[in-house]
Amino acid sequence: MAEQNKSCAFRTSIGGQALIEGILMRGPEKQAIVVRDQEGHLVEKVEELRFIKDRYPILGLPLVRGTVNFLGAMVSGVKALMYSADFYPEEEAAKPSKFELWLEKHLSSKKLESAVVALAVLLGVGMSIFLFLVLPTFLTGGILHFFPDFPMWGRNLVEGILKVLIFLVYLIVCSKQKDIYRVFQYHGAEHKSIFCYEAGLPLTVENVRIQPRHHPRCGTSFLFVVIFVSILASSVVFGIWPITNVWLRTLAHLLLLPLVVGITYEFNRWVGRHAQDNVLAKILTAPGLWMQNFTTNEPDDGMIECAIRSLELVLPSEKGKDAW
Template sequence: MAEENKSCAFRTSIGGQALIEGILMRGPEQQAIVVRDQEGNLVEKVEALKFIRDRYPILGVPLIRGTVNFLDSMVNGVKALMYSADFYPDEEAAQPSKFEQWLDRKLSSKKLEGAIVTLSVILGVGLSVLLFMVLPTFITGGLLHFFPGFPMWGRNLVEGVLKILIFLLYLIFCSKQKDIYRVFQYHGAEHKTIFCYEAGLPLTVENVRIQPRHHPRCGTSFLFVVIFVSILLSSVVFGIWPITNVWLRTAAHLLLLPLVVGITYEFNRWVGRHVQDNKLAKVLTAPGLWMQNFTTNEPDDGMIEVAIRSLELVLPSEKGKDEW
């Protein structure tokens, strides 16, 4: 982290997501999508935020709010990605398939969008669970099938190492994809812009460019902590109730998932407040920051302009309302 940010006392709750040639930025009152279209113009979309916890206060309780906010972020993220993708249509897929034509006839555009978003979220969560929980459990079960006397602590260790290894390989694979490279550049622009804002500097391209691109409250760090917490929690649970059956272990992992996400969310809130003035917080966030080497790239000036504009659009009307 750059020296100018280490002394910065202000930490904002504003966060974002990289899109296709754009950025989604989310503030305390509203969210903004800014996309650079094919003509080079900035297209802006601003929406007021409605929080489900305002209608159902119990969903804002610690440990519960983590899962609620995670799902809400996924839904909004998928919608934003679909919106940004409309500015860069796939020429080869311009002609709708017979299935797409049938959907258009049977569903209104709003219902169709809702169905696509729901399916995308289910597939996204399902793929994550499959790769980072189910697959390591099955591989470990297959390997240790030949070692029936293997201790439970060893089984937990092997499974945990596989989870981290698969997650790391997944990040490396994504970072090597040409289409993803520019998205990760926008990801870097988002981080740099938030750092610049937290440092109290004017939001200019020059000031943003010199900021670090690794941010402790990044989604990459969140996902790594989810995996790490799942390793610790499952080790405790399986230490008390030794389960070797692959299917039962998988079911136990799935049952623990909401608790894992809830604990991770509360951990990230604590880290967000103390990472710049607490040595333990810095140590705990170090692995997640390192993994951002694969999910963030240095942006160009045009990308920084997009990030600056998206942040400006979500700044709260009352100064300090976005303090973390």
């Protein structure tokens, strides 16, 4: 039993992302994409990682590194999604628009890919900011327009409740999409394979299958904590400087966002180390883990094989280098 507890104490920094019929796994030295093509074969793509903090150490400081790593993960995630989507093209390709033809004519393939990735990241970040920050602020302003004497703490409470409700509805709607179901199965396979590795067990389909599919360092939990921290931060700020104008409140939320992401990242680092053996960490991560019921599904054996292979490809050359 002592040996089992000792092995389970290991926490890896390796993390991943579900793709279209595949998984992106990111380790301390390498990043691997493993996709199962339409013939059923596993296609592998491995890249050496170069970290911006190595060139600019200030970007690796606590609170700063959170935003940097989040944006970096967004960029690599979009590129990986585009790569996996190429294995499953639409049956009837739509005729290129004039704008698409113009881009192909005036930009090289590399520049065009960079432009598409940048646009996708901007749209993704922009949609998240609109749904979980801007929309709740404007809805609260609209509701409380008829109650001008409503207390500030009440306004903050209503806004916070709306943030959580919108996030929950968003997860539920996504989980009901037929095409997303398999992606969420790969998401479950990614979590299970990491748990198996952290437990010190051989990476086999049988060992991975019995692992939990809810992981405390999941992106779903991260986004929930971002929302929760933003509620706390805005409550403090608006408690000191009462602001009721929706435009000024929205601006304040945007200015606070880098700090909120930074605090959330550091929180996730702490949780990654202690979520399995600390009562407080278990309590704080419980809501995020529950929400993973909507973003992870039980995988089949083929998905688990894909997760295992992607994890094997990013294991560090030096044992323990990936320790969290």
